[in-house]
Amino acid sequence: NAGVTQTPKFRILKIGQSMTLQCTQDMNHNYMYWYRQDPGMGLKLIYYSVGAGITDKGEVPNGYNVSRSTTEDFPLRLELAAPSQTSVYFCASSYPTNRGQPQHFGDGTRLSIL
Amino acid sequence: AQTVTQSQPEMSVQEAETVTLSCTYDTSESDYYLFWYKQPPSRQMILVIRQEAYKQQNATENRFSVNFQKAAKSFSLKISDSQLGDAAMYFCAYERSNFGNEKLTFGTGTRLTIIP
Numbered sequence: 001n002a003g004v005t006q007t008p009k010f011r012i013l014k015i016g017q018s019m020t021l022q023c024t025q026d027m028n029h030n031y032m033y034w035y036r037q038d039p040g041m042g043l044k045l046i047y048y049s050v051g052a053g054i055t056d057k058g059e060v061p062n063g064y065n066v067s068r069s070t071t072e073d074f075p076l077r078l079e080l081a082a083p084s085q086t087s088v089y090f091c092a093s094s095y096p097t098n099r100g101q102p103q104h105f106g107d108g109t110r111l112s113i114l
Numbered sequence: 115a116q117t118v119t120q121s122q123p124e125m126s127v128q129e130a131e132t133v134t135l136s137c138t139y140d141t142s143e144s145d146y147y148l149f150w151y152k153q154p155p156s157r158q159m160i161l162v163i164r165q166e167a168y169k170q171q172n173a174t175e176n177r178f179s180v181n182f183q184k185a186a187k188s189f190s191l192k193i194s195d196s197q198l199g200d201a202a203m204y205f206c207a208y209e210r211s212n213f214g215n216e217k218l219t220f221g222t223g224t225r226l227t228i229i230p
Contacts, residue, residue, distance in 0.1 A: 033217075040123075042222045090159060102161045103218060105159035107157060107158050
């Protein structure tokens, strides 16, 4: 059972370039999330989705875009990469109940903007 | 907005001893969930334990247990019989009990070192 799969694991971008971080899950979870983790900090929510076709902003959405065309996939798009977006990015998913179901995390993507 | 505070950036403990990691949070909600996640050097986020705010009984998972003090808004993690594999960053996290709004708020983490 693969769980939440993120690609790539590492990437170096030049300032102004764009890229898409891929995330897919095989647990049929409706809820999916994108977080960023800066050095020495906890995770901060960028965007989340409660189902296909529905997305909403989190705490730090500026500079990012998302789409959710299928239940399985939740790609994160960086347009015009900036050094401030150097971070580790985590995708997560969970089953939609109001009973505090834990989120399942991918292994993260380390992104450096130079 | 909810906030989660972990006041211990680093902790260390001798192997086989017990260590307690602190976490406090701020919320006006009465129903919510609290979590401890472990992040080893591999970077993977691993759920350690969860607590439901409406349950007074403290959650336990093998060597891991919590001390949940709702009135004080405190949620500490106790690790008994510490093992080398427990070395990691530990994050406390809060989630509202609100269908359609299950977003985690994380603390800044505590780095736990196990001394052989």
